Amino acid sequence: MAVTAKPATPVRLKRLEAIWKETPGFLGWLTTTDHKRIGILYFFTSLFFFGAGGVEALLMRTQLIGPNEATLSPQAFNEMMSTHGTTMIFFFVVPMSLGAFGNYLLPLMIGARDMAFPRLNALSYWIFLCAGAFLYVGVFSGNAPSAGWFNYVPLASKAYSPGPGIDFYALSLLFITVSTTTGAVNVIVTIFKLRAPGMSLNRMPLFCFAFLAVSFALIFALPALSTALILLELERLLGFHFFIPASGGAPILWQNLFWIFGHPEVYIIILPAFGIATSIIPTFVRRKMVAFPMVALAEILVAFLGFGVWAHHMFAVGLASATAIYFAAASLVIVIPSAIQLFSWITTIVTGTPRFKTPLLWIIGFIVLFIMGGLSGVTFAAIPFDQQTTDTYYVVAHFHYVIFGAAVFPLLGGMYYWFPKVTGRMYYERWGKASFWLTFVGTNITFFPMHILGLDGMPRRDYTYGPEMGWTGLNLIETLGAYLLAMGLLSVFVNLAVSLFKGEPAGNDPWEGDTLEWSTTSPPPAYNYAVIPKVSSPYAMWDKEDREEDERNLELGRKTLEQGHETPASTAVDAEWDETLEMPSHSAWPPLLALAMSGIFAMVILQQWFAAAVFVVLTALAIAGFHLKEPEEA
């Protein structure tokens, strides 16, 4: 009697599922260490902050709709202006790109089953959440910061900002640097050590190069910010004198420290967007990127050169001419790697056969806005011109083209692009296109007239202006543009929310995508890949034989690692199989540790030093607990 072999695949999948299962329900979200669920938590939390920052922006635009408006008091305007910048940069763009997109996609793109340090990953998220909550406790208790997002001293010193608003700002940022640093370390180790065997560095998608560059930039940039914040709080809470000239301090010290962090931060904000663009373009134009190695190098070069240009934010503080000229030259040099990437995208689109679906539309919108923002950016390297336009609406126009146009547009395009992967459903295409046009037009109506107002002399951060200045018409147009823009964004999220429940099933690979994540199911299982995928080019999904080999391996039980909670580690450059790692599973310690740390910050702001010390001890205990090895589960 012939025995038909029972197909092995379903059995293996079941076994993997059991191994990678987490606690069900709400508790599962609290204790998860699954990079995809952490990515989703990051997504919704940073989306909430995007909404908050957006409301703040609309309030400001409403105040500026006409001359001498009184929607907001001067104090309220300054609070909205400071909180808007701080929220958008620290609590929306960076966590959305690095936390949500990076977390969800990086392990999938490199064929890993999780991030290198899953618990640290969860900890990064919980600290981010607590730090954001900390800032907004300040805002809602009437203690919002009001010295701008770059918080210059002495305006931010105790003498001129006596309330606790600045302390909420400084401590929440200090807190979130912990989250961002651990997140960056995690990304670096994940990319270097967890790539699927065979994915040598030259076979790594450009998306990963961008995130690698960002993570390195963060590790070197954040200490300057933390230092500045610690000095500020020592001065504000304990009476030190780092920035007070009468006691031998220097206010410019703050500016140097802040911008040593702050300019690399600009590239930290924009590089993930470049990474997203290099993912979306090949898929929709159906060809590989032009000049791949040059783009990879340019991504890294931008992050590196970004550290040498900070003083171009300070051309009006009275620098020596030689210093200013050096920083101007460095700022011009950084144009080159950006131009290389730009023309690589454009040439790829021109030489390919593009399908203009919603994600690609956002990327094209991004390219157009990035050229605008890039060109206005170049003009700041002309020192006399910079000293005319700095601190005017011209700068506001420039950095909104760069940060909103060039960094957020790809994030939105990415949301559409990976929506089918994350949810298993399709969004509404026509609706998506309409949202794009609404947002694109709204963006230009809001931000383009700011160039003109700035050249006409309107300073930024003025809570109002007089009718005699002749700024009324353009301000009205900008405010109407902002409302249009808000409607565009709202329609994006309504589309995605409705599609989440009613969209057509997407299947594994609705776009014929180029990278690995399209080979697994939508949404991906907890273990990502049943077989550690074979990789022989940066466009792994287009290597059909490799994917067929994965199928055969699954049936035969090769490279499935179904004996434990495991993922392979590979060598850093050539990605040869190094060892098999036992990955930690779900845990309650990350949120507990983040809570204990929040206690320290809360007690510091209340100046309850003894209670703060108690929370330091609790934090130490939580760190110890964090490192305990869980008992073997049956």
Added chain:
Amino acid sequence: MLVVAGIVFLGAVAMLVVGWVRRDTPGLPILGSSEKANTMLVVLFGIAIPLVILVALFIVSDLVLLKETDAPNADSTAMTVTVTGHQWFWQVRYDGTGAETANEIHIPVRTSVNLVVRSADVIHSFWVPELNRKIDTIPGQANAIELYAEKAGVYRGQCAEFCGLQHAHMAFRVYAEPPARFRAWLANMERPAVEPTSPESKLGQRYFMEDACASCHTIAGTEAQGTVGPNLTHLASRQTIAADTLGNTPPNLFRWIRNPQSVKPGAKMPGLGLGAARYHAIVAYLAGLR
């Protein structure tokens, strides 16, 4: 700069349009589909052309133009004016003279003036868009810039660095005048305040000294020697009050001193809650300080 930027922008967008028109045809127009040609295109547009434009921009703006607009050597200028930023007004002194005023700077036309800026509190930025670049006023540091007006006239200036609640109401005016007129103005500035003559303004002077006004303001030649607020010795000769917020008329002056917080919320000057008659008298006194 604008023209070059326009060409670059339109050129890049034109390439995208070509991409849209040829969306069903792979490869480049004319050059066809050769990877080498594609890469060369990136090198040409991404490295070669930017390099030329950037070097040109650098030489013109950061070497040539910068030198032309740089702060002058103090010896080479006819005079030095020191401007000190305060929350939220500008204190103006003429070095080597006793002249002091606020929120307006008179300079002789077609004369290079060495303008030194300082700060009494936080960082402000001195900026007259039509005359020169902006320069920050930084506590503990003196910065300088050249102030030079080719044509006689009034030029508006304002604070450009966010400095707190009334950053929006921290403007000033530069009056570029024929030298003779400037000298007459300066001579008047050096004189002490004129004594009040009418009974009401005499009363006003008494109230000014009795109530809190004198503790913050200076009126040269009187016992008012406060240094917190602007010098009022020749207040009536100024065109505006409250840092270019209101025209300098008796009704505006009344409105301002009676309730400063309704005109400039957060301003350092408190409303003193005196009776209307007292304010009228003080206005009569101030309006006579030519």
